[in-house]
Amino acid sequence: MTTVEEDVRVPHRSRLALLGAGVMGETVLSGLVRAGWDPSDLVATDRRPERAAELEAAYGITMTSNLDAVAGAETVVLVVKPQDMRGLLAEIAPALAAGALVVSLAAGVDTGTLEAGLPAGQPVVRVMANTPAQVDEGMAAIAAGSAATGEHLERVRDILSATGRVAVVPEHYLDAVTAISGSGPAYLFFVVEAMIEAGVHLGLPRDVSTELVVQTMLGSAKLLRESGEHPTVLRERVTSPGGTTAAALRELEDHKVRAAFLSAMEAARDRSRALAAAAREQQVTP
Ligand SMILES: NC(=O)C1=CN([C@@H]2O[C@H](COP(=O)(O)OP(=O)(O)OC[C@H]3O[C@@H](n4cnc5c(N)ncnc54)[C@H](O)[C@@H]3O)[C@@H](O)[C@H]2O)C=CC1
Ligand SMILES: O=C(O)[C@@H]1CCC=N1
Numbered sequence: 001m002t003t004v005e006e007d008v009r010v011p012h013r014s015r016l017a018l019l020g021a022g023v024m025g026e027t028v029l030s031g032l033v034r035a036g037w038d039p040s041d042l043v044a045t046d047r048r049p050e051r052a053a054e055l056e057a058a059y060g061i062t063m064t065s066n067l068d069a070v071a072g073a074e075t076v077v078l079v080v081k082p083q084d085m086r087g088l089l090a091e092i093a094p095a096l097a098a099g100a101l102v103v104s105l106a107a108g109v110d111t112g113t114l115e116a117g118l119p120a121g122q123p124v125v126r127v128m129a130n131t132p133a134q135v136d137e138g139m140a141a142i143a144a145g146s147a148a149t150g151e152h153l154e155r156v157r158d159i160l161s162a163t164g165r166v167a168v169v170p171e172h173y174l175d176a177v178t179a180i181s182g183s184g185p186a187y188l189f190f191v192v193e194a195m196i197e198a199g200v201h202l203g204l205p206r207d208v209s210t211e212l213v214v215q216t217m218l219g220s221a222k223l224l225r226e227s228g229e230h231p232t233v234l235r236e237r238v239t240s241p242g243g244t245t246a247a248a249l250r251e252l253e254d255h256k257v258r259a260a261f262l263s264a265m266e267a268a269r270d271r272s273r274a275l276a277a278a279a280r281e282q283q284v285t286p
Pocket of ligand 1: 025131
């Protein structure tokens with residue numbers, strides 16, 4: 001890890017500043033604290049004062065203004081919504097230390113758009129993460145902007161690997177990554193919800209149905225990971241000829257559930273592209 005350079009403007013000498021401490025921002029911050037980062041090496045901001053107070057109390061992290069946070073930070077992590085990125089870049093660009101690494105977790109917003117809102121040559125890394133990082137089982141994909149080096153990618157990998165797995169990918173994969181692993185937890189929770197309701201419909205008490213479904217989801221994920229088998233093989237092992245599973249799967253195929261998943265993920269990919277286009281149109285030069 002490089003050291004923070006001396007800078008007389010610096011009110012907080014942080015290693016990492018995180019701007020936008022909502023759901024995903026807290027996911028990153030809490031993971032770093034769990035991984036043993038000293039809270040005094042972290043500084044964060046949120047434009048909602050009550051949210052800032054909540055995180056300060058929960059993690060002992062200094063919550064400050066965007067400009068204070070950015071000045072002197074060697075890594076600046078942006079976790080605001082894509083629609084709020086333009087304003088945030090314009091606000092922080094004059095205060096960024098030369099060479100500070102800017103990391104964006106926003107869906108859609110590409111590194112070209114980020115770079116256009118920052119001083120020339122500022123290194124940028126774009127990330128797509130997900131909420132299972134809250135239990136250290138996250139999946140993140142990262143891509144370098146034009147001025148980011150291997151050292152910058154390694155720094156981001158270090159930050160994110162505190163809470164799960166990290167893949168380095170070409171940037172043009174990131175809209176698809178967003179559709180699959182970024183939004184993915186929501187699809188799986190949706191399936192869990194549907195199965196719990198089905199259990200209730202079949203006469204199971206809600207708590208029993210919930211326990212059955214959640215453990216089945218967890219066990220199936222663990223079996224997939226630990227066996228290394230293809231999901232088709234694992235599904236076939238459950239599907240006895242003429243049995244109950246085959247009857248259920250036939251209904252899922254008849255209701256075009258597989259095609260619905262494909263359409264859903266195309267819609268997510270297209271929305272990521274639309275967010276990128278909107279962010280590009282909003283872009284301002286510092
Ligand atoms: N929630 C998720 O599962 C995932 C979210 N993301 C991305 O993370 C970003 C944040 O999403 P969420 O955390 O879900 O949204 P959120 O709405 O929970 O958090 C955004 C936070 O940013 C704060 N904020 C907005 N403008 C600000 C500014 N100028 N300065 C300081 N704070 C500001 C808001 O007060 C809010 O607390 C989005 O760009 C989203 O695409 C990416 C992957 C997964
Ligand atoms: O729904 C969204 O736009 C964000 C990006 C991926 C997950 N949540």
